[in-house]
Amino acid sequence: RCPRPALPVLRWLPRYSRAWLPLDLLAGLAVGLTAVPQALAYAELAGLPLQYGLYSSFMGCFVYFFLGTAKDVTLGPTAIMSLLVSSYAFHEPVYAVLLAFLSGCIQLAMGLLHLGFLLDFISCPVIKGFTSAASITISFNQIKNILGLQGIPRQFFLQVYETLRRIGETRAGDAVLGLACLAALAALRAMKSRLPRAASAEPLAARISCRIVWISATARNALVVLFAGLVAYSFQVMGSQPLTLTGSIPRGLPAFRPPRFSMAAPNGTVPFWSMVEDMGVGLAVVPLMGLLETIAIAKAFASQNGYRIDPNQELLALGIANILGSFVSSYPITGSFGRTAVNAQSGVCTPAGGLVTGALVLLSLAYLTSLFYYIPKAALAAVIISAVVPMFDAGIFRTLWRVKRLDLVPLCVTFLLCFWEVQYGIVAGVLVSGILLLYSIARPPIKVSEGDVLLVQPGSSLHFPAIECLRDTVCSRALAASPPRSVILDCCHISSIDYTVVVGLAELLQELRKHGLSLAFCGLKDPVLQVLLSANLEGFQHFPSREEAERCRGAELWDSRTDPFTSTESSGLI
Incomplete structure (x- = not known):
């Protein structure tokens, strides 16, 4: 069997079909027509x-091709x-480019070390809280451009206050054009979502x-800006200009040089x-959010279109894209959901469509920047x-209230604090999610059934924070019963334990034995049994199944007559 090529492009390029070429060209063109106006708008946002x-x-288009x-x-x-670059680069291009380089180094290192699993610790409620808050803050950040206001502060609450205080200074031309652009974009989006797929049997016309109609709706950003x-x-x-214009944009391609340190x-x-x-x-926040956005988008579209991705290879691709991007004055980039959706809906067959998108952006830089002078800021605000x-969900x-209300805590913490500062919201949300995770480990569900003996069944694996909870539950129920009952610990759900748990079980055995009671184990999995x-452990007894342990109920039956697997050596733990 031939080894799989290390470079992903070598997996599909040798079998590239001529039939794929027009689809890749169309997709690359559609994405490019979306990317150029969005790029101008997102730079304004940053x-x-x-x-x-x-x-x-x-x-990123060229790197991802390979x-x-x-x-x-x-x-x-x-x-x-x-939005993140706006928070951490302080509106300084030197900071933004250096942030791209350092983020790329971190992402590349994570890919090489296979550390993508760290993204799993950012829970879905935290992501939803962040993206929903970002949707509101980004939208409100652009209201000043829709209204033609100048000198509005960046901080969200000050932004709201100043915008409302100075709403009387609104420039009518900007407001009318901005609202008209918003209405046009919304109409074209709705038109595209309702457009039926033309069957091959229908007339050519x-x-x-x-x-x-589909091309017009897909390229709606470019059409509205135009x-x-x-x-x-x-x-x-x-001879009159009621609109606030973008102004001059330097013409030509960026120099290829290292970022400034x-x-x-x-x-x-x-x-x-x-x-x-x-x-x-x-x-930490920028590279992690970049990775999270890219991996989530890649997984979603891979699942939708029936192929698989390599998450660690995606980390490498994004890291190298950011590192090389910093050499052409790029700020941090990531996967774009909107442009990826356009790419998929255009019928793209391979990453070769990105070459067309990248070439279109380069052509815009080389020849079209003089035309960007006349783009109104209100139109770019409408695009954003x-x-x-x-993104606001x-x-x-309502879903979390119905499914699991406890998950509303990290969602709300992240959502609310992101209005103060983005980094505080994300960090606080991750910490709250971590605390809830640790609490579930420290307090696992424990089912207790009373009969001739006390049957105790932990609902998950036991780790060191949980042993005190288990000991307290067993001792309080076994000793409080009348008469006190021996205990069977059903371990069918326990797949791993650690040394602290072993010490705690040894102490539990001793404590029950002082009161003339026994503790037997059943349903032990091999790794746990070996530990x-x-x-x-002194007095350690275990049975293959709960039924067999229950047949031997009572401390007087747990003796040599039942011939259980018993360890009678002295414990070295106590």
């Missing part, structure tokens, strides 16, 4: 010059990542009409370690709001 959005939109394992995924700037730009240009020609400041130079300290917890509103609160036998 607080960076708009060209940095375009700088961040092409390297290293990605999901045919649908596209890498680039996203609303969530732009009907199929062409459906395809035109229309808004034409409106702004018309006003400029007439220091920054000139008015009072001297900010060294590398000071920049790292300034970014602080962002060096249209992209993030679907109102139903998750207990190796510990040489």
Whole structure:
């Protein structure tokens, strides 16, 4: 059997079919028409010059062509990542590019060390709380551009206060255009979702009409931005400009050079370690959220379209994309759900579609930046709001209330604190989820049945925080019974124990024996049995099944007549 190629592109490129080429070209073009206006909008959200959005939109496409394992995924700037960059890069391009480089190094190291399992500790309620809060904060952050307001602070609560206080300063031109763009984007999105699939038996004209509508709805961001730009240009020609424009964007491709590891400041130079300290917890939050977004999107579309991905290879691809991206002045990138959905719906067959998307972005940088001058900021704000509103999941609160109300705690903690600062919300949500997880380990469900003997059945494996709870339950129920009862510990659900548990069981055996009671074990799995036998517990008795242990009920029956497997050696633990 031939070994599997280490480079993912070598798994599909040798068998590339000519029939796939038009589909990959169409998908790459559709994603590119979505990516260019979104890149400009997301750079605005990140607080960076708009060209940095375009700088961040092409390297991921080329890297993923070689290293990605999901045919649908596209890498680039996203609303969530732009929000995080805004928080941790302080609107400084040097910080943003260095953050991309360091995030890529962390992601690459996690992929090489197979540490992707760490993402499993970020629970679904935490993710939903973060994305729902981000949807609101990002949307409200763009209200100032819809209304044409200047000088609005970044912090959410101050933002709300200042926007409401200064709403009388709204520029009518920006507001009308922004709302019109929002309405157009919503209408085109609804049109696409309701568009029936044209059957091959239908007339050619009907199929062409459906395809035109589908392309228009898919490229809605580009069409709306183009229309808004034409409106702004018309006003400029007439000599009046009621709109706030994007302004000049430098033309040309970014230089290929390493990121800067220091920054000139008015009072001297900010060294590398000071920049790292300034970014602080962002060096954990940004790479982890990037990985989480990419893996979640890749898994979702792989499951939907019937193929498998390699999570660790995805970590490597994202890490290398961010490292190489930092050499072309990119800020941190990740998988984009919206553009990946466009890619999948366009019928993409391989990651080769990303080459077309990347080439389209490069062409825009090389030849079209002069036209971006006339794009109104209100139109870009509408593009961002249209992209993030679907991220708010109102139903998750109702679902968790119905399914498991305790999971509302990390959801609400994350959701509320993210309005204060994103990093506090994510860290607090992970900590609360961790505490709930540890509590379930420390207090496992214990079923107690009373009869001639006390049958105790832990509902999960026993680890060191749980042994005191088990001891207290057994002693309180066994000794409080009238008369006191011996105990059978049914271990059928216990797959592992640790040394502290062994010590606690030895102490429990001694305590029951002082009161003339016995403790027998049944249903032990082999790994657990080997640990207990190796510990040489004094008076240790175990039976193959609960029924056999119950037949030997009563301490007077647990003697040599039943010939159980008994260890009578002295315990070295007590």
